[in-house]
């Protein structure tokens with residue numbers, strides 16, 4: 093990914109800047125101005141004094157920490173606050189947070205940096221400048237106290253927001269020196285020294301989340317809950333067949349239904365009904381006769397798509413390859429050949445809060461209330477679609493009821509809501525998708541297949557490996573600029589040789605890993621653990637097959653290939669140790685193991701399963717090991733790991749979005765089944781941080797969940813699983 | 825016109841009889857803690873208590889409710905977030921995005937009202953709500969914690985504050 097140089101932002105027109113932020117879909121790091129100078133545009137937070145853009149101090153010593161990234165359950169809000177509070181040396185019990193809006197960020201020349209929250213970047217991409225913001229504020233507060241007492245600042249210390257001058261036994265709270273501190277010039281960035289993480293007292297600790305209370309009593313207001321004076325509600329139906337068009341509809345049939353205000357054509361493919369309440373709008377929409385022009389895609393089905401992708405496994409042309417040595421020659425001369433073909437389906441995100449957006453347009457102002465992982469992309473979509481300039485647009489911030497990659501750059505539901513609201517100037521209109529609409533019009537996890545071949549020598553050593561992926565490209569759908577000269581290396585995430593992000597953990601002398609692009613008519617996009625979630629299945633299930641063909645232990649076989657990848661290996665060892673690898677299990681239980689890397693962190697897992705004589709799978713226990721470099725909040729990391737097991741296991745057991753006649757057919761949770769508590773294994777999280785890098789947390793571990801379970805199933809049944817979901821497979 | 829007793833207040837239901845209770849609660853009464861997740865009784869996000877039983881309000885018609893039925897939503901579970909289930913949820917930091925948690929808490933409260941010390945299999949059977957963030961492990965632990973009573977709750981709350 094390209095990265096702009098700091099400070100370049102000002103040279104780019106704001107409009108272009110914002111729109112490109114939308115197109116980037118959350119994956120592109122954009123340039124920004126130095127983020128800790130106090131900003132004149134910034135509003136005062138309550139009665140507090142703004143020390144710099146990240147920190148506001150109230151007279152009662154409360155420290156308000158500003159948060160730019162979105163909170164969708166992943167705990168980033170608390171983690172970012174911990175990082176700032178750590179450097180600020182304030183009292184954690186007196187910390188509160190304030191969410192920033194993109195309009196405010198834009199008005200301040202993006203002083204708060206990139207607000208996009210995807211790719212597990214919320215903390216790792218902002219940790220440096222938010223910590224510096226906290227440290228700069230501390231330096232100013234200490235200087236103000238030193239000035240007040242007329243002593244050298246070097247004699248002044250601080251503990252939990254109380255500044256002390258030891259020699260004279262004087263002390264004063266941050267709240268009392270805040271006003272003077274705010275008037276001081278910010279420190280020279282070169283003089284800011286961040287703490288050694290080994291000395292952390294607030295960061296690095298398993299502190300409780302700051303945002304739990306309102307989630308326990310119904311008082312938390314998600315975007316779907318917004319109530320505004322005079323607000324109308326809209327329900328929408330987009331062409332069930334992707335790429336189809338709205339042909340005609342019979343408005344008269346529903347015009348007199350209770351509460352109905354209007355039927356609105358939304359672009360060329362969707363129809364919406366606006367009514368007083370959403371239930372009225374939805375009821376009328378369901379009764380509205382609609383004729384679709386389904387177009388050529390109506391002939392597509394899961395079967396035609398599978399054939400199309402399968403052809404990519406043997407095609408001449410490819411769209412990206414990673415090559416070392418001569419894999420094909422090694423395979424041709426192998427003492428033993430191992431071959432397998434795998435497939436994984438489309439998956440929807442199924443966030444618990446369905447897509448929704450409330451828009452109010454007046455002559456020269458546009459407002460939006462929306463669950464979004466990219467507030468700036470939402471702002472850009474609001475402006476583009478309404479024609480109202482960016483600086484007259486604002487997005488009101490709401491934590492999301494789930495994101496998982498669905499609500500980043502695409503903003504399709506925002507655009508729809510703007511089109512509808514245009515029909516009601518001055519009146520807020522809330523668009524809510526039904527669950528059925530949400531399932532029908534996702535940007536799905538790309539469908540793919542994998543053909544894998546390996547060469548073993550007479551001693552059972554792996555001498556060559558050829559992996560061919562064929563499937564849909566996220567970039568081709570959402571970010572065509574990411575496909576360069578027909579090559580799309582993003583689909584090879586997890587197989588990269590380069591260190592730090594999604595590196596393969598094995599050294600195979602002769603290796604050819606290729607990707608063939610096979611784009612269907614189904615929209616695709618990022619889905620938690622983007623690309624590593626299917627590539628992890630392919631690599632690790634195949635590695636299991638190779639190890640077994642070589643007659644070797646699954647763990648030892650992997651270890652032998654990982655000598656050049658000590659970080660991968662250490663995490664694998666941690667999972668194996670805590671997962672009691674090689675030790676006896678209760679009768680009927682079997683173990684599997686897997687390791688893979690994504691989103692800047694190293695993951696490994698073991699799974700313990702049993703398969704009943706009737707073929708029913710039970711996952712009893714999983715151990716997940718993670719090295720994310722620094723661990724900002726170990727308890728929230730564990731929560732993300734537990735969540736990744738549920739999300740990944742749900743996909744493994746049930747996840748599939750079949751296509752018939754060009755459309756999605758699993759439109760609610762009765763057909764798109766989701767794992768429940770009864771199927772949740774006991775999850776143990778082992779965090780093995782090495783404190784020398786900043787890795788992601790929300791996404792990395794999902795890539796080892798499915799392969800660890802599938803490899804345990806292989807151990808239990810003696811048969812490899814090569815396609816998902818398991819509900820479609822007879823295990824015995 | 826039907827009359828509905830919600831959180832102890834009797835209201836006129838000035839909507840067609842086939843309006844789902846969920847949407848009456850959200851759009852007419854204005855209590856938005858009860859969530860829409862699926863509309864087809866699959867996810868439990870819309871769970872409320874009716875006469876002490878946990879029910880999926882998306883799939884109950886307003887016209888089928890009697891004036892004597894007592895409906896309790898998450899907002900009515902306790903005045904100060906003091907129900908043992910709410911406290912256990914806080915002690916173990918159960919919620920992630922939080923969207924499903926009103927329903928989870930209502931389901932857990934109904935379970936504990938009947939079964940003072942539920943086993944894991946009681947929990948498996950009673951708690952069939954979907955959580956996409958995957959908080960299941962903590963939900964299970966929190967139900968057990970709530971069942972242990974006040975002193976255990978107090979200890980757990982103090983352990984990590």
Ligand code: FES
Nearest residue numbers: 861862863868882
């Ligand atoms: S919304 Fe009622 S069960 Fe899902």
Ligand code: FES
Nearest residue numbers: 921922955956957
């Ligand atoms: S906490 Fe997010 S769906 Fe349960």
